[in-house]
Every structure is written in C-alpha cells, then in structure tokens.
Amino acid sequence: MEQRKLRNMEEFAVASGISRPTLSKYFNDPASVRRSTRERIEQALKQYDYRPNVYAVNQNRSKTKNIGVVVPNLADPFFSEIGREVELACLAAGYSPILLSSHGNPKQERDNLEALRSLKPAGVLLAPFGRVSDRADIEAFNRDVPVVLFDANIEGACEAFVGTDNFQSVDLIVEYLCRSGEPPCFFEMKSPSNPNANKRRQSYLESMQRHGHTPHIYQAEGEGWKFEAIGSIEGARLMSARAFATNTVLCSNDRLAIGMLSAAYGLGIAVGHGVGSALRIAGHDDHPFSRYTCPSLTTIGQDYAAIANRAASTLFRILDAETRLSEREETLFDGKLVMRDSA
Secondary structure (H helix, E strand, O other): OOOOOOOOHHHHHHHHOOOHHHHHHHHHOHHHOOHHHHHHHHHHHHHHOOOOOHHHHHHHOOOOOEEEEEEOOOOOHHHHHHHHHHHHHHHHOOOEEEEEEOOOOHHHHHHHHHHHHOOOOOEEEEOOOOOOOOHHHHHHHHHHOOEEEEOOOOOOOOOEEEEEOHHHHHHHHHHHHHHHOOOOEEEEEOOOOOHHHHHHHHHHHHHHHHOOOOOOEEEEOOOOOOHHHHHHHHHHHHHHOOOOOOOEEEEOOHHHHHHHHHHHHHOOOOEOOOOOOOEEEEOOEOOOOHHHOOOOOEEEEOOHHHHHHHHHHHHHHHHHHOOOOOOOEEEEEOOEEEOOOOO
8 A cells, every 4th residue: 555645743742652842853963862762763753754844844943054155157157166165065064045137237245145044054155246246235134144355356244255366366477478388368347346456456456567568458438247258349349449558468357258259250369379370369267158158268366265265164163153253364275277278
C-alpha cells in the first residue's frame, strides 16, 4: 500500500508519536535533544520519508540561517562569478544564501533590502552601486541586520568592506604599460556609478606622476550598465578623431575595453604589442570574457574567491559572536597583472 504523504510537521508528529515542540527543537539544533530521542526522530524520518520545510523552520526561528546576497547585476558575468563564490561560502558554513540582483537599478537595490527584511536574514552581503546607492537606507538596514560590503565601498557605512586595492592594482598595470611601450592614456565613463572608477582614475594620475609622464584622461558620454556599447561608440569616436595622445589606452574596466576592442576591429585598427599593431588596449578586473577577446585582453585580475570568502567569513564572525564589530573593518586584496596579447 502506498505510503501517505506527510504535508507538515504536525502530521509527522502524529504519525511518529513525537511531540511537535520536541521535533521543532531537533530541527533547530539536533544536538539539543537527548541521544535516544534524536535516534527515534531520525528513524521516523526514514520510515515516513519526511523532509521538513527548511524555509518555514527558518522563519519560525528568532534568528534564521538565511544570508542575503545582493549584487548590482547578475547579467554581468563578473558579478555572476563573485556571487557564485559568495553562495558557495555561505553553503559551506551551513547558511542558506538568498541571491538577489539589482538589475543595474539603484531603486531595485533598495527594494531588495526591503524584501530581505521579511525573510529575517541573519546578515547580508552587499555589493552596492556606491555613489548612487541610498546610503541612508543601507545604514538604517545595517542597524537592524549586520551588513558586510564587497567589491564597491561606501566609506564608513556598514560593518566592514572587502575588495581590491585599486591604488595598488592600477599602479601595477601603469608601471607595466610604461615599461613595455608608450605610457597609457586613461579611458573611463564620464559619470561612473561605481566608486571603484574614481579610485582607479586617481591612482592613474598618481602613478603617471611617479613615473614622470603626463596623464591624459578621456571620458565617455553615457550612463548605466551598457559598458560595452559605451566603450564601442565612444572609443570609435575617439579613435576616428585620432584623439588619444599615445598609442596605449588603459580602460577603467574590462567591459569598456571589450567595447573598444570591437570598435578598433570595425575601424581596421590592429591592436596588440606585436609588429604591425597600431594600438595597445588594457583593462581592469579580469572579466570572465577578457581571455576570449581577439586579441585577448591584458588586464588586472581580482581574486574573486578571496574577496568572497573574506566577506562571508567576516559576516559569519559577527554572527557567531552575536555582537557588532567594535570598529569598521576594511580588507583590500592586491590585484594581479595578467599579460595577454592586447598590450
């Protein structure tokens, strides 16, 4: 005879003869019940093939095992990759990650945090937009739920920040480009939403000064998340006008560089550091697609795994201690020069 499907914990309690409070205590923490009781419950779970609704169990706890993970745009493979690393870190620590994308829209970032409130997360890992984020809203959320920022910083906000040292990484690639050819111009968006862009510009200026070269900054019109399109349109305009002061262009991020590579191909401009090449193009981030461009893109690699795991472990440390950090922490990882064919 086919076994009846048990729909909830109440039906399992009746079928197994174990009280509902004892079952709830077991599912919250198996070690909290006596060994003999634990063995009875585990035998009943096998007998009735019952699986509790983990979401419902979580929501009935005063402190859940949910961890909110909010990134600016999951359509961007960069954030897909780092979001995946954060998810894996949460799962390995026994937490349930809830991954949300803000789809390039700062309002959606606010809505995502509001939606997480109803899920009673133990904590949140947030990769914010930065300049266009609602700082007051994020700080208010952090007063109720501990938040650790990663990738992009909002100075002074939340418990901690984990990311890449943009001053170290940009100086590293500027030094390489100056040593291996003409000093680089810097290509960026005129109104970047991510605060990393501003740090990279400032680092470029300081690095060029240290190396005794005149900096040249070129800014692309356009806002939003369509970096490749902006890099292609504005890059083509500047290349057609022969506007760049040198034959080397350092782009603020890889996605702008990918757009510029496309524009150079369309204009018949050979990119690379070999004989016959007219232009060198480099980027920053080691975007997952950068190794597959033609030519492959010279860039700065960010340690996705290290950033994700440090952000997650910092949040877990706060949750385990059940108290906030005495002072805000910032952890910056060095970038790594990735030399490929484009520069």
